[in-house]
Amino acid sequence: MTADVMLPLADSGGQGMPDFTVRALDLSVIIGYLVLSRIIPLVVGSRMQKKAHAEAKASGGKDSDASEDYFLGGRNFIWPFVGLSLVATNMSGATFVGLAGGAYEQGISIFAYEWMSAVILVVFIFFILPFYLRSKVFTLPEFLEQRYDRRARMAFAGFNLFANMFIDMAAALFAGAVVVKVLYPDIPMIVSVAVLAILAAIYTVIGGLGAVMVSDSIQATITLLGGVIVLIATFNAIESWDSMAQVAGDEKMSLILPADHPDLPWPGLLTGVLVVGLYYWTTNQLVVQRTLGARSLDHGRWGSLLAGFIKLAFLFLFIFPGVMALSLYPNLENPDTVFPTLVFDLLPVGLRGLILAAVIAAITSTVDSILNSASTIVTMDFVKTLRPDTSQRGLVFSGRVATVVALVVAILWAPFIAQFDTLYNYLQSVLSFLVPPVVAVFLVGIASKRISATAAFLTLVIMQPLGLLMFIFTQVLPEEPSIQFLYAAGISTGLSVLLLVVVSLLGPSPDESKTAELTWKSEYWTEESQALRGTAAWANYRVLSVVLLLATAVIVVVWA
Template sequence: MQEDIQNAITALDLWVIAGYFAIIIGIGIWVARRTSSGEDLFLAGRSLGWAAIGFSLFASNISSSTLIGLTGSAYTTGIAVSAYEWLAGVPLLIMAFVFAPIFLKSRITTTPEYLDRRYSRRTRLYFSGLTIFFTIVVDCAGGLYAGGLVLNTFFPSLALWQSALAIGLFAGIYTATGGLKAVVYTDVLQAVVLIGGSAILAFVMFSDLDFSFANIRDSVDGENHLSMVLPLDDETLPWPGLFFGVSLLGFWYWVTNQYIVQRILGARSLPDAQWGAILGGMLKILPLFVMVFPGAMATALLPDIETADRVFPIMITTLLPAGLTGLVMAGLIAAIMSSVDSTLNSSSTLLIHDFVTRPEEETDPSTMKRYGTLATLGFMVLAIVWAPLIQFAGGLWDYLQQMFSVLVPPLVVLFVMGALSRRGTEQAGFYTLIFGHAVGAVLFCLGNPGVMGLVGMEPVYPVHFTINVAIMTVVCLIFYLAVSAVTESHEIDDAVIWQRGKALEDAAWDQAWYKDVRLHGAILVAMMLTILVVFW
């Protein structure tokens, strides 16, 4: 089968992919010539418009492992896993109406900087260091690793380390020289290619099924295959996890993670940040229809695929004509590059702003740019070296992915309570992080078969991680309130506290009804509710 996939790639496909790379190189060179300061490198000079923000949010989030994982899961277990995509609208609405106003009014450069202003510098450094580690070791190196596996499927003669090196060097160099603006502008192109290529594939597959949704239903295995709300004992996504856990996990990703939030921080105005966040939420609806449903349709068109990770490569090489195969492959490469460039840029931003420079020491803009470029290149090398080693970690890599559910609960409490209430003290903020992560790590180990197997025991906490994240959020909230009650409060800047008027005072809702950010938010809510009802 792998030989068939390789033979399905024609010279026309390779020319399409080469053309895509040429455009990316052109964008990188054009932006690099206009990047002169640290703020240009890290925040695109705070000049990003709403469309660039929205498309970049979408492109940076869709990795190669996401694209392949969504179609593979839809093929084997059903469409419920798509909830991580379309429910992204919930935290993005929170970003638009609660945190974007605070972040932009405060003129912060990193999300840990918000914790510094609300709590303390030690809280900031703890969160920043943790974010850098997971962003490089899990997100960036993981993206290179997954990308290498994908390219190896199409080009078996290409070794994993060679793929990781090529992708890392290409994305790392234009990110190091052009910064966030280069990342965002290339992301816009990558989002268009990714959506367009996936939509063409979905259309071709749907046409082969006579444009009949009934034919899809008849082809899948089991009544829950096309359902979002699954039983409590379901291993993929039990219903409490759908309603409570998914959005909490998304909060970490869309509201606190520098890797994503950097686009919001680089907005030229509050309305642009709000419109961009909501546009990102609307674009996140699309994967259900152009990535997940093709996986479900493949059960009828390609019923004998044995491995889930092979579903997407086989779909595009078997069902698409020459040229279109290259376009969709370019979209797949776009997904790889968008994740890698974003993680590199955000990690260098965190390192320079949170560790290297100090607020009381003004640094020359050109020096900041040089520091950022060197940091990006250093992280690029680290990720390239680490990526091939992931193959030797076996099941441990899956456990690292689930460790994000350990990170989330205390961060949700710190950011939400920090923004909405003055009652939280500095001690409550710092010790809630320590407490939440320590308890979360213990529960993770107690519920993990692989970890417990090392000591010859069965799991004693068999709770799905999407449910556990909700439980631990409540526990961290109780701990936060308890510590706040017995410790002294500190002076808090008004700029870091949410105020109702602050969320809309710069918005365009008073100019024309179609510019009203509240209307856009209501439309996004209606879209998510419609999906939930239709696919209940």
């Protein structure tokens, strides 16, 4: 019995048909990685929790409970784990498959979503993260209850579950299925999706966030290494940088595109990319949960900055290979097959297995994070809220059941994403219509104590259903979209802020107890400035933030 499978793919455009053969050595590498990546997180995560309990007992501090261990890892993660977990959660299969495919189709302008992330992470650690950690919440819907009321909490918790299953997890599973389809075209997509989901669920259900964070740190490292290898191989394959740039053309080698561009018009950077990024990095339970588990505010900030620096490297690791592929394979029918084409055409046996393992790492890393996020919301925002007497063991059991249910829903929905041109188009389009009300409720609510609970609730329950309807009627049903989705995000944000402010001004001022500790005050900045005096530059998050912003500016200016 042989493990070699010969596979066809799209026309490679004159470079010869790539040899799509999965060798026994490749499979051995993949299987070995999958086994180790299931075992190591469970063992290390368990040891970390035991060590945290022992340290808490020795110091006389408060020991964490079972639910805090399962959902937030005992709030004991240091900054490298926070940063790598943030990156791994973000580096789903959409990073390899989606970024390379998006770059092949529209050029390096797709990097806008990455460099904007660095800017947003700075905003996050300056003005938003301190309030999250001060509130000691498990979930962001819980934060909304502290700032507003239970209505806002339940409305946002419901949206989070919807987004986890139908947007985040379904997209990650679909990206993995695209790669599997290239390798094994006879396997139905639903089967590929189910297998990938089960691989991710193994340690999520058993180990909780502790196992997920350890797994994320390992898989982020493997994924970044895979990106470096593919970049080097692709660069060596092209004739020259200049000839590649000539084939790509000026538009595909520019970060800033004309205002009438169908995919990424430059005004859309502010009206859409910024809004979607603010949602993803500052109000999305999936991502923010990593920082909620940080040992301290400093560790949360340093970890976020580490993620920001790594995001800047995505231009070279994942986007430029997609653009280079234009000169190697100009006639690929499906842009989302660019990455597997590069791997099988340019890399030797064995190394292919490592890269495919990196892809699986990226996919399962995102899925395990989403599963943990969904189970946390179900347990802490619904079960514990509606049945407050539930035991710690009962809460953990509820989380595990919720994980399995969310998984099944995402498995069933993932194949429907195939109707979109590229995976990235699906992600950015649907988010642009759904998330502006969320961004408005969180950010304006932290910025102003005048925003009321009723205004927040109405903004969520009115604007989000409208956003879903607009997405269906302007993006899904017509043959061609009737409005550019990034512009739609700007319009929705403006209307959400208007509704939020008007309803607040028409009603009574919120109770001071709801706003005193959870809204911005200028004295916070003054007090922190005094506390930071004498702090070494390498440990001062403000200095590091300036360095990150300068690095971002240099990249944008050079490639504008």
